[in-house]
Amino acid sequence: MSEDLKWSNYDFTKIPFDNLVQVGQRTLLYRDLFTVSWLLGRYCNYRCSYCWPYARSNTKDHRPTKLCLLTIDEIKKQARSNGFNSFHFSLSGGEPTFHPGYLDILKYLADDVPNTNYTSIHMTSNCSRPMEWFKQYVEYAKPFHRASITASLHTEHVCTKEQMQDFADKLILCQENDVQITINQVMVPEWFDRDWENALFFHEQGINVTLKPQSDPTASRVVDGYTDEQLKKLWNGMPQRAYTESKRKWQDRPKPSYDINPGIMGKNDASVPWHMQVEFTDKDGKKWYMDQAERFNAFNFNKFKGWSCNAGYQGIIIREPDGSVKRSYSCHDVPLGNIETGFQLFKNPVVCTTESCVSSADSKIPKRKILDLIDLNVAE
Secondary structure (H helix, E strand, C coil), rough: CCCCCCCCCCCCHCCCCCHHHEEEHHHHHHEEEEEEEEEEECCCCCCCCCCHHHEECCCCCCCHHHHHHHHHHHHHHHHHHHHCCCEEEEECCHHHHHHHCCHHHHHHHCCCCCHCEEEEEEECCCCCHHHHHHHHHHHHHHCCCCEEEEEEEECCCCCHHHHHHHHHHHHHHHHHHHCCEEEEECHHHHHHHHHHHHHHHHHHHCEEEEEEEEEEECCCEEECCHHHHHHHHHHHEECCCHHHHHHCCCCCCCCCCEEEECCCCCCCCEEEEEEEEEEEECCCCCEEECCCCCCCHCCCCCCCCCCEEEECEEEEEEEECCEEEEEHHHHHHCCCCCCCCCCCCCHHHHHHHCCCCCCHHHCCCCEECCCCCCHHCCCC
């Protein structure tokens, strides 16, 4: 295997994290994209020893499908009133595929694709469903402009070569049907060498692997115990590649019609490949790039208190078990509302009041360091 598949040619350690004044996922910086991260329920068929207690449940606590569909309508109505008509729905859990209406939700979203500039779907899944389920899924995913899966590899449950190959085969089927795939591999310090070998098993089959550092129980910092060599692999190892593009046998997705956001966020550099998903701007105006926000925590770059943030304005999260609608996973302020009793999006970016971002979904929402409040349309 060539070394360039293991290590990025772009050295992320060179990014001047202390001097950055803007950060965001490029699709959010430059498109009229509204993003929804939705925990469809906490039920999970796995019981991983390292899972946060609040993240899973043995009880199937799913909301009725009809309520989910009505919530989609309300989200789009409010987002469109703020000028957004492109949508990204990221569905997770628990294990989201056990929601009894999961495929019905995809169908409902697909039916509205012609009325949007762009619609993408994403799921974070342990991929324990059988191959037949994934054959259904790829058909439901075809009407969207983009579809992607973050496949969570849990080696307490997928531990033999046969189980890992079955895991890989389902993901390769998705790649062949133009679904972008990344395996999420939590790199536990004590198991690092074993986890690295597991990551290579998939990477050598042309499947992207995200090396995710283990967080402490507060999810605000990386745990201690990594060696210098291990940290180097977390910083620059396993760069994201265009593997799906090289494998797909079907490629007939609809063409998007983005509204590009000019002005305050600057201009997108089209020469930078889109798999460099995250863009940074330093105080001198120089642009820097990273392939995925999951690397932020490896650099302890997750503290944005006092910055202007688009969370709640350009994106929301929906949590269970209470159905609360929040601007992000990390924010400890009052929720925007509830899917049963109603919610209200922000009309503008707001100032971050939270000590640290606990999730990559939060970190990649566009943010600007407030240097001059007069020049920013920021709500206090």
